[in-house]
Amino acid sequence: MSAKPQLVCPAGSLPALKAAIDHGADTVYLGFKNATNARNFAGLNFGDTQIRDGVAYAHGRGREVLVAINTYAQAGRLAEWHRAIDRAADLGVDAVILADLGLLAYAHRTHPQLRLHLSVQGSATNADAINLAHECFGVRRAVLPRVLTLPQVESVIGKTPVEIEVFGFGSLCVMAEGRCILSSYATGQSPNTHGVCSPAGFVRWEPQGKAMDARLAGILIDRYAEGEPAGYPTLCKGRFDVEGDTYYALEEPTSLNTLAVLPELMRIGVAAIKVEGRQRSPAYVTAVTKTLRAAIDAAGDARYSVKPAWLDALAPLSEGHQQTLGAYNRPWR
């Protein structure tokens, strides 16, 4: 059995950061209030003072803080991204999470002591891609896109000196992260350019009699019948028509939940397990952190089994109240 993986939890605010630390996160990740952050949502995220307070809170309790600067620097505006890296380094964070190779080169050159992680947005799905980032920029950890099976994750781990972090719980991208521009096709704004997907400013809810239409930039993403719970119109999770069939053509609204495979993730040597959700509330972070902490602590035991109480805690927090192992076991393979 390998060492226990770190539990890496999201913080969209200082209260969420404290909630994560108080309930067992080893590491918290966060981002600035600007376009350098792939969760650039209104009313969320951190300024310098909050990061300083968050780092003090975490370090005082032996935990770590990572800063995600994980969008792609836009030409003509490089200073915004360079400043974000400089600020993160000055604020004493434990690592920055980057996707843009030019930014990795900048950080490696300018702040040689700063630990670098390759973001999931960097879209490195194989060991060669990760090793390139290691050789060129000294990247120490890579976050894998949610497209690989467990045997594929194991194969990557066997072929790289870089620590591997995987997603353990939260909303699920069905597309390879960093390789999806569906959002900008519909709205003009994507994760790579603006740090957003299906941004709220483009969402319209339109009652149609007793039904409800959910639109993104005017495009009908889903239509909910009376009494049907309506979800957020993330454009890959709507119901569309293909050859006369109306169904979730790309993906159902669902959340990733890896509790069932935690012992396997530990056996293959995953270094860290990440919880998605910097856009979520401190209450969400509390519930997920507590549950994952308990599960990871129990997963080293040969008699490990998923406790019904854990599932009860996570079920109401899941998108569409559904959960899946996603690519890890590929029921659709």
Add this chain to the structure above:
Amino acid sequence: MQLTLGPLLYYWPRQTVLDFYAEAAGWPVDTVYLGEVVCARRHELKLADWLALAADLSGAGKAVVLSSQALLESSGDLIGLKKLIESGFAIEANDLGAVKLARDAGRPFVAGPHLNIYNGPTLDWFAEAGASRWLPPLEASRDTVAAIVAEKTAVVETEVFAHGRLPLAFSARCFTARHYDLNKDACEFKCIDHPDGLTMSTREGQDFLCINGIQTMSAACHALWHDLGDLAGIDALRISPQQHHTGEIVAAYAAKLAGRPATADAARWNPEGWVDGYWRGEAGIHPIQEH
């Protein structure tokens, strides 16, 4: 201005592919990109077939580039890629793993549109790694491309995706197999029944996206036909293969770029409609504005 023929994004029967490239040998394109870029399960043409096509097209005076798959997940995918690099032809890298293998082999490569190059220093980094040409991300506008080109210091050619359905997203999951309620590993190669993909419409009948195996494309055709007047800093335009009319489209673009009289038969070439919102800095789905 050079014209290039992008890699085939769809799964066509073997003879259809061979006939297509036999015709393409006579088209006014400078470079032809070959190879399977979407799904390793597609096997109508094997590597040896692609290499034979590469030799034929090379003999016909075309520069040939072998394109890598955009999503490299399995060891098998990477073995295929190593063979591409060892073939002696230039490659188009669409994944950082492909960049590493080309760089290690000391081979120049084309940095494909899925490498996420959004600024000058990042482009310079790829050039130093061996990129002799690059394609901007498909969502980049004319102004963005100009800004990146202005910011770079390396000598590297710029090629822009100019005509075709846009490959917008890649997944581990196969949406064509999902449509048929089949598992990906037993997909019965249904993509072959959809030579231009499967249109995905909204529940009020707006054509929105197009399913092409693990790839999700735009339902509409991205077309820079009306934007050819302002291409400063761009060295090449890419035409993406489609089931019908590709040769006519290439010929029309070549004529227009050469200043000869040229007309587009948009309604016949692309009944799915033309968009160019991305190029104008808007949502990619925004229709063309003739001017």
